[in-house]
Amino acid sequence: MHATEHDWTTTPITSDTVRGALDLERTERGVLPHRLPAWARAQYTDPQLAMVESQPSGVRLVFRTAATAVELDVLATKRVYTGVPPRPDGLYELLVDGEPTARDSVSDGNVLTIDMAAGTMEQRPGPIGTLRFTGLPDREKDVEIWLPHNETAELVALRTDAPVRPAPERGRDVWLHHGSSISHGSDAESPTTTWPALAARLGGVELINLGLGGCALLDPFTARTLRDTPADFISLKLGINVVNADLMRLRAFTPAVHGFLDTIRDGHPTTPLLVVSPILCPIHEDTPGPSAPDLETFGTDQPRFKAMGDPAERAAGKLTLNVIRDELARIVAQRSADDPAIHYLDGRELYGPADATESPLPDALHPDAATHRRMGERFAAHAFSGAGPFAPAR
Known part of the structure; x- marks a missing residue:
C-alpha cells in the first residue's frame, strides 16, 4: 500500500544514487553534481568552465523502488543571454527500466544573465522548484531521472511514496x-x-x-x-x-x-x-x-x-x-x-x-x-x- 499525500519517504542523495558525476559537492541546501573534481576546478576558476562543468550533461539519479510517485526538489540555475530569445527550461527525463516515460521541468531558480558582447555574467538568486512524476508502474523497477544537460541543478530532496534502494549495477561497459x-x-x-x-x-x-x-x-x-x-x-x-x-x-x-x-x-x-x-x-x-x-x-x-x-x-x-x-x-x-x-x-x-x-x-x-x-x-x-x-x- 502506497503512502498518502503527506506520507513520503525521503532518501539521501549520495553517490549510491548519482551516476555520471565525478564529484558531489555538499551545499547548504543539498548536493551539487560536478563533472570535474574539486582539485581540477581549483586549477582554473574560469566562469565559463565553472558554468558548464556544473551543468549535469549525462548525470542521472538511479534507484530501485516500487514507488508510483516521485518528487525531486531542485535549485536550478537558468541562463539568460542578452539580446537572445529566452531559452526553454531545462528538461528532467524519467526512465523506467531503461525506457523514457515522462518529462518535467521547473520554472523557478537562480538566473544567470550572460552578455556575450560585453563578456560579463551576473547571477540573481531564486527559489527552489519541485518536479513531480506520478502514475509509475506499481511494481519493483529501476528508475532513472536524467538531469538537464544545459541547466545547473542543485539536488535538494528526493521523495517517493515507497522506499528506495540503490539500483543493482548492470555490469555494462x-x-x-x-x-x-x-x-x-x-x-x-x-x-x-x-x-x-x-x-x-x-x-x-x-x-x-x-x-x-x-x-x-x-x-x-x-x-x-x-x-x-x-x-x-x-x-x-x-x-x-x-x-x-x-x-x-x-x-x-x-x-x-x-x-x-x-x-x-x-x-x-x-x-x-x-x-x-x-x-x-x-x-x-x-x-x-x-x-x-x-x-x-x-x-x-x-x-x-x-x-x-x-x-x-x-x-x-x-x-x-x-x-x-x-x-x-x-x-x-x-x-x-x-x-x-x-x-x-x-x-x-x-x-x-x-x-x-x-x-x-x-x-x-x-x-x-x-x-x-x-x-x-x-x-x-x-x-x-x-x-x-x-x-x-x-
Whole structure:
C-alpha cells in the first residue's frame, strides 16, 4: 500500500544514487553534481568552465523502488543571454527500466544573465522548484531521472511514496567521452537525446560525458581527470574550441595533443581510445578564429556566430578545422605504430558537407536536435558495432 499525500519517504542523495558525476559537492541546501573534481576546478576558476562543468550533461539519479510517485526538489540555475530569445527550461527525463516515460521541468531558480558582447555574467538568486512524476508502474523497477544537460541543478530532496534502494549495477561497459559544447549537448532536445547519450543507449554502455561547452581546450587537468576515471572505452572530440578561442598556434597544438594523450595513457595504457576531429563547421573550415557573436543577428529569432580570423594567417600557424583534422590524423597514425588501441575518426563522418546542405548549423556553430540524433546513430554504428574501435573490447 502506497503512502498518502503527506506520507513520503525521503532518501539521501549520495553517490549510491548519482551516476555520471565525478564529484558531489555538499551545499547548504543539498548536493551539487560536478563533472570535474574539486582539485581540477581549483586549477582554473574560469566562469565559463565553472558554468558548464556544473551543468549535469549525462548525470542521472538511479534507484530501485516500487514507488508510483516521485518528487525531486531542485535549485536550478537558468541562463539568460542578452539580446537572445529566452531559452526553454531545462528538461528532467524519467526512465523506467531503461525506457523514457515522462518529462518535467521547473520554472523557478537562480538566473544567470550572460552578455556575450560585453563578456560579463551576473547571477540573481531564486527559489527552489519541485518536479513531480506520478502514475509509475506499481511494481519493483529501476528508475532513472536524467538531469538537464544545459541547466545547473542543485539536488535538494528526493521523495517517493515507497522506499528506495540503490539500483543493482548492470555490469555494462563504461564509455568516457570528452568534447566541446556539441558533445555537451548544445541544442539537443533533451538530456537523453544529446548525441553521446543516444550513442550510449544504442551501444548498450554507461556514459560519463565530459563534454564541456567552450572548454575542450586540451587542459592538463582535464587529461588527468580522464586518466583517473575508470572506463572501458575513451573518446576525445578535439579541435573546434581551440579554433573558437584562437587559443594556440600549430606549434603549441601538436605537443599539447601528444601530452594530453600521454597523460590519459598513464592511467589507461591499453583502453580503446578514439580521437574524433571536428564536424563540418563552414565558418571555420579554412578561416581561423576567434569566433564572435554576429551582433547584427542579435535581437533576431536566430542569433549567429562568425569567424574573425584571416585565412592568410594560416601561413603563420593559425589553426583552422582543416589544419586540425590533418594534424590529428597524422598524430594518431604516428602513435598507432606503438599503440594499436588508438583510433581516429574524421568528424565529418558524423556531420559533413551533405548534412550541412540539408540541415545547416542554425547559429553557424551548433547542430540542431535532429542532427544530434543523426550524429548519435552514426557514432554508435561506427564505434560499437562490427569492427568498430570499441566493439572488439566488448
